[in-house]
Amino acid sequence: MDIEELEIRDFIGAQRPFDQLPAEALVATVEAITVRYVRRETEIPETEQGEPALSLVRNGAVELRAETGELLARLGEGDLLGYRASAHELAKNHHYVALEDTLLYRMPASVVDRLCDEHSQIAWFLAPAGAGRLRDAVRHHDEASDSPLNLTDTRLGDLLGREPIHLPPAASIRRAAEVMSAEKVSSMLVVEEDVLFGVLTDRDLRLRVIAAGLDYDSPLSDVMTMAPVTASVDTNAYDALLMMARHRIHHLPVVDGHHVAGVVTASDFIERHTTSSVYLAADIHRQDTVETLAEVAGRLPLLVQNLAAAGASAERTQRIVTGIADALAIRLLELAELKFGAPPVDYAWVVAGSQARGEFTIASDQDNALILDDAYDDARDGDYFEALARFVCDGLAACGQAHCPGEVMATNPEWREPLANWQARFAHWIDNPDPTALMHGCTFFDLRHVYGDAALSATLRSSLLERTRGNTIFLSHLTGNALTRQPPLGFFRNFVLSGGRDETGVLDLKLAGVVPIVELARVYALAGGIDEVNTRERLKAAGTTDELSESGARDLGDALTFLSDTRFRHQARQLESGIEPDSLVAPDSLSRFERGHLKDAFAIVRTMQRSLAQRFGR
């Protein structure tokens, strides 16, 4: 017995990643340790026995500073520093200085490397790159997710089985019934020269043929559903389900470009989903009053809690919550049109901000706007759209989406304008990027069509992208704006350590982590003329362009996943305790594991911010 009973062994064995070591390996590790005392305000020696050293802080405090004196990190008891502790902090001219009298447990590089070779858990944690470490953490978390929830990851194309059964429009109803019986299908497509004319279902045969006493030799074109709703093979299964719920259809033709690829039916999804979210969406489309809609929407917090309990990632949950928010808006608009009559001119209901990006949470406020056809006449049509906007926005508020405090809502006449005015306004923001313009711009640059005439939204978006792509003056302003919020350096004891400013006792996961990534992705997208709005999609798309390296895109995506998941778990806990969900976490409520990975995520964001600043900075 020597080291086995030592308190030092217990301390080291309780720290990440050494807590992963088997007992004998832990003893061997402790035997390789040199204990060193560093007086306050003196530098930590870099080497141990002539090699770079990894140090574990036993007690005291250490600061990492750049050559310029800029504070990069502050480390306390249990933190690691030096060799392989964090790739993002390792630079030749950086140095560690003891802030307090500090006792360090140190290991030379050769020992660290050997540990990593022999124990993958250690290598995993002390990987050369913080980004890789984060990726593993993200992957491990995602593995815990429930497979039935993967509808948002499933392309419709992957659900298609057999080649679609189809007949030309001139074929007889009798022929269609024979083919459907022979093929044992409940629906068929009406196709000629690869163009989809319509759909024929069992139900059509019952209601439109038999009940109506129609001649069985009539052509299919007399009874088919014409110009059916279709979805692309790239649509995710969850969105497709929402679409079917909204249109109250059970068969959805799937197209690949112009080619008809097949049909999906509600039953295709049944094996793949167990969540009640689709039923919730279907229920939404069945409600006829705001009161009953609000009742149905009231089930959303419980749904989110269930998703969290089932291990769903934040991304999936956000897609689901966004889908529900869209469904509510669509149903309210349908009800508004029933109440106030058909619209006098075409319009598009668009959402902005997080809902547009597919990143809506149950704590999010509503951001929406109306794009009106240029035929709009204020004197003639003004009252109609004001009433419609009021009805929908109040309805959304009744359903739990708070009114936007910044008045970014269709009820605000500023955000209820004909297309030409919108285009002029976007042009003005882009050409005169003052702070107000950027503030509004950043909300509306993330724009997604939800209801109405999609051409209006698409026209506005494409004129926006044409104007921003490669526009260096605008992009440099947008970059400046995106860099105003820097993530913290990490944690020091129970404080959030932010460069320059004072330490604070709470971490705002949204402002400190998620928002900076969203803003980076927006710059990449606008710079590259990328039409995506979702942050992850933007990063993925930007990774294939000159705007961003592929590894940069992946790192930022991982950072976003980790930050969002941490926030999501926090909010789920709050929901469970009946607290209004927010993004504020106390550092002492985070595990050391979470802290370490958050620090890695922050480091990635800071790195990408620096490189963006070099590219577009002024």
Added chain:
Amino acid sequence: MGSFVCRRLFSLEQQRLWWLKRVPAGPLRDYYQVPFTKPATPSVSTDYLALDIETTGLVPQRDELLSIGFVPISGHGLRLGGARHYLVRPERDIPESSAVVHGILDDRAREGLPLADALPPLLKALAGRVLVAHSARIEHDFLDIACRRLYGYPFVAPLVDTLELEQRKIVRSGSPIAPGALRLDALRQQYGLPRYRAHDALSDAIGAGELLLAQIAYRTSNRPLRLDDLTRRY
């Protein structure tokens, strides 16, 4: 040669050579084979051995060793790989009064090694190293008695006493010494060192070694610290 006269008139190294010629073959002679570190050696190049012992009492002539713990220090760093802890089996029962202090009861002590087996590894580890202890006189005297009993010759070693170092510092500054202020735990706290729960010989040896590192870090001198700035003066 009486040890008092010896300490006064001869350097430690001369004493080592003196005993080397006289001690018969065995662990003590092996120990004396290795030259002592020269007093002018820079401290950072000096090899130390931080040591703590637990005993049945404070009188070396009467009381017995119960455990030995030590850890080497090189280049101003504690090398945990060299840390050792030995329980020693006393020849007589452990007085209740001492068991209260160190928590070693008869049962456990009986598992220990006979002194004749525990002493050689310590002497081997000490060869060429400077002995560091908190209140080093006790360690020295117990080892001296043990060597005389087992090998018939005295134990001589360069000593650094962390308690004495602190005492000197306070005396130099002219401030009074508060009661209890020189205890190992109190000093460790003063230097911002962690508090260890355990008080076995190895923990206290590490405790004393870390205290020495802290004291060295806080030496304010323009020239590099030398071993003889630290060694015990009699």
